[in-house]
Amino acid sequence: MSESTRAAVAIAAARAGARVAGGEFRGDLPVETKSSETDVVTAADREAQSRVVETVAETFPDETVVGEEGDLRKTVPQTGPAWIVDPIDGTNNFVREVGEFATAVAAVDDAEPLAAATVLPAHGDAYRADEETLYRNDEPVSVSDVSQPELACVVPTVWWPPDRREEYARACSAIVRRFADLRRFGSAQAALARLAAGSVEGVVTNVDCNPWDTVAGVHMVRVAGGRVTDLDGDRWTAGDRGLVASNGAVHDAVLSTAREIDTAAD
The missing domain is CATH 3.40.190.80 (D-Maltodextrin-Binding Protein; domain 2)
Known part of the structure; x- marks a missing residue:
C-alpha cells in the first residue's frame, strides 16, 4: 500500500491510543514499576497500546509491531515493514497529573521511517508527518529559523x-x-x-x-x-x-x- 495509506493509519492509530490515555488522565489508576522505581506503567499504557495495535492491524494485519509494553518486539527489524508504538510517552507525567504525555506511532520499511504521528491528548494537539510534510492539527508546520x-x-x-x-x-x-x-x-x-x-x-x-x-x-x-x-x-x-x-x-x-x-x- 502507498505511503499515504501508512500516514493515515499512523494518525488513526495514534488518535485511538490517545483517546484511551486522555480518557484515563487524572483518573484513579494503580501505578506499577518495571525496571526501577521511576520506570512506571499503568493499565492505561497497556490498553492504549492494544488500541494502537488493533487499529494498525485493521489495515496491516501481518506487519511487525515494535512496542514498549508487554511482549511486543523491542527492536526495529532491518528489513521489511514495521510499526513502532509508544502508547504513553511520559508516563511519569501522566501519573503525576501533568499533561505532557503523548501517544506516538511510526511506520518504517527496512528500518527507515515513512510516516509518523504523535498525539498529545491533554493539549489537544496532533502532529502527523508523511514523507514530505509535517502537520500540527492539519496545518503545515516546520522547524524554526533561529540561527543564533x-x-x-x-x-x-x-x-x-x-x-x-x-x-x-x-x-x-x-x-x-x-x-x-x-x-x-x-x-x-x-x-x-x-x-x-x-x-x-x-x-x-x-x-x-x-x-x-x-x-x-x-x-x-x-x-x-x-x-x-x-x-x-x-x-x-x-x-x-x-x-x-x-x-x-x-x-x-x-x-x-x-x-x-x-x-x-x-
Missing part, C-alpha cells in the same frame, strides 16, 4: 539513570551556557514534535534511546526541515547511543553540547 544559539531553546531528554545524574547536571549546564533557555518536557516524543513544529530549536541526550521514544519524532524533525545525528555527527538511526536533533541552523552548537556531556561522563 543565544536565541535558541534546547531540551535535554531521555532520563538519565540514578547512577548517571551527574550527566544530567552537566547537560543542563552545557545548555544554559550556550543557549537562551532550557526546557524539559519529560516526554521525548513531545519534545521532538515541538522541535519539528518550531517551538524549540534542539533536543539532546547522550544515553541509549528506545525506538518507541524516538523514531516518530525523528521522522517529523527531518520532514520539517531539521537535522538528527548521533554523537559523531552522522545520520541517526534507531539503535544509536545518544540523539542530537535540531532545526539545522544551530546543529553544530547542539552537537557540541552533546559531546561535552559525553566527554565529561568519560
